[in-house]
Amino acid sequence: MTKGEKTRENIIDASYALFSMKGFKQVTMKDVCEVTGMSRGGLYSHFSGTDQLFEAVLEKITEKSAADFQKEIEKEIPAAKILESALHLMEEEMKHPKDSLSIALYEFVEMTDSDIMEQLNRNAEEKWKKLIRYGIKRGEFREVNVDEIVNVILYSYQGARMWSRIISMKPKTFRSITDHIRKQLTGGER
Amino acid sequence: MTKGEKTRENIIDASYALFSMKGFKQVTMKDVCEVTGMSRGGLYSHFSGTDQLFEAVLEKITEKSAADFQKEIEKEIPAAKILESALHLMEEEMKHPKDSLSIALYEFVEMTDSDIMEQLNRNAEEKWKKLIRYGIKRGEFREVNVDEIVNVILYSYQGARMWSRIISMKPKTFRSITDHIRKQLTGGER
Numbered sequence: 001m002t003k004g005e006k007t008r009e010n011i012i013d014a015s016y017a018l019f020s021m022k023g024f025k026q027v028t029m030k031d032v033c034e035v036t037g038m039s040r041g042g043l044y045s046h047f048s049g050t051d052q053l054f055e056a057v058l059e060k061i062t063e064k065s066a067a068d069f070q071k072e073i074e075k076e077i078p079a080a081k082i083l084e085s086a087l088h089l090m091e092e093e094m095k096h097p098k099d100s101l102s103i104a105l106y107e108f109v110e111m112t113d114s115d116i117m118e119q120l121n122r123n124a125e126e127k128w129k130k131l132i133r134y135g136i137k138r139g140e141f142r143e144v145n146v147d148e149i150v151n152v153i154l155y156s157y158q159g160a161r162m163w164s165r166i167i168s169m170k171p172k173t174f175r176s177i178t179d180h181i182r183k184q185l186t187g188g189e190r
Numbered sequence: 191m192t193k194g195e196k197t198r199e200n201i202i203d204a205s206y207a208l209f210s211m212k213g214f215k216q217v218t219m220k221d222v223c224e225v226t227g228m229s230r231g232g233l234y235s236h237f238s239g240t241d242q243l244f245e246a247v248l249e250k251i252t253e254k255s256a257a258d259f260q261k262e263i264e265k266e267i268p269a270a271k272i273l274e275s276a277l278h279l280m281e282e283e284m285k286h287p288k289d290s291l292s293i294a295l296y297e298f299v300e301m302t303d304s305d306i307m308e309q310l311n312r313n314a315e316e317k318w319k320k321l322i323r324y325g326i327k328r329g330e331f332r333e334v335n336v337d338e339i340v341n342v343i344l345y346s347y348q349g350a351r352m353w354s355r356i357i358s359m360k361p362k363t364f365r366s367i368t369d370h371i372r373k374q375l376t377g378g379e380r
Contacts, residue, residue, distance in 0.1 A: 159349030
């Protein structure tokens with residue numbers, strides 16, 4: 001990684017923290033300068049504004065998680081094992097509502113014309129569909145209705161993440177959602 | 191209903207429309223005066239501020255929906271029939287993202303100390319648990335893990351409602367969620 005790339009990554013990570021804490025509207029380029037210790041000119045040489053920054057944050061999150069499934073499938077790692085890591089990660093994320101970008105996403109979509117969310121949602125769908133089809137092909141997963149299960153996975157996760165910012169939720173609530181997904185796919189308990 | 195009660199209901203309905211459109215923060219008592227055609231004094235004789243108004247909106251929604259299940263159970267209406275109406279209503283609500291209070295809920299909770307959301311969430315849980323146990327007792331529903339299914343119902347619904355404000359979603363997506371819930375409970379297709 002070049003020094004420029006490293007700086008870019010640092011800016012993205014610092015921005016993620018700001019967006020999850022404050023939403024999209026209330027984050028300014030000045031805030032980003034402050035937390036990264038960069039000059040205005042330095043920051044603008046990487047990003048033209050908070051719109052571009054937010055898109056970079058979303059892309060980073062998605063690339064990271066999409067790449068994971070694909071790589072593991074290519075290595076022929078058992079589907080049940082890939083699923084287990086994914087459910088574990090989901091549970092961890094649900095337990096940390098403060099890291100959720102939900103509010104920022106809302107605000108971003110209301111304020112911009114970006115279609116990045118459609119793209120990200122399709123990526124998430126495709127990623128899960130691939131894993132489920134792979135699991136079915138290997139005889140590890142039941143012959144479920146793929147579209148249906150993918151929707152249940154994506155939206156129950158999103159709903160729980162959103163509500164965990166509104167009310168305090170117990171870990172066993174998150175656990176029951178991942179248990180449900182596991183049972184649907186493998187028929188088994190954890 | 192007395193004239194005062196009727197006025198109160200009108201104010202609540204008008205406020206619901208404002209909150210779902212604009213969120214919580216951006217709605218003022220002046221907005222409510224404008225859409226209801228009331229004077230400032232008239233409005234304040236019913237509600238002390240937008241906090242109280244928002245709580246009244248939430249209470250109205252919840253009471254209405256909780257009362258429905260309870261009444262039907264007392265009348266010994268088949269659980270599958272009660273479920274069908276509830277799923278139909280969920281689908282209709284998911285198809286109308288603009289009526290969703292999600293953003294307003296977020297903002298309300300961030301800005302106030304109200305614990306009304308915890309209360310409302312518990313009510314929704316209790317209501318569904320009652321229906322599912324009733325269905326199991328009548329032999330209409332499968333012996334599901336009640337807590338798990340209730341969480342899947344509540345959060346997949348909330349997640350889909352939230353995302354339908356962020357991206358455009360197809361009716362078949364909502365349908366697949368209600369189909370999933372039906373299959374879990376009755377084992378059958380629509």
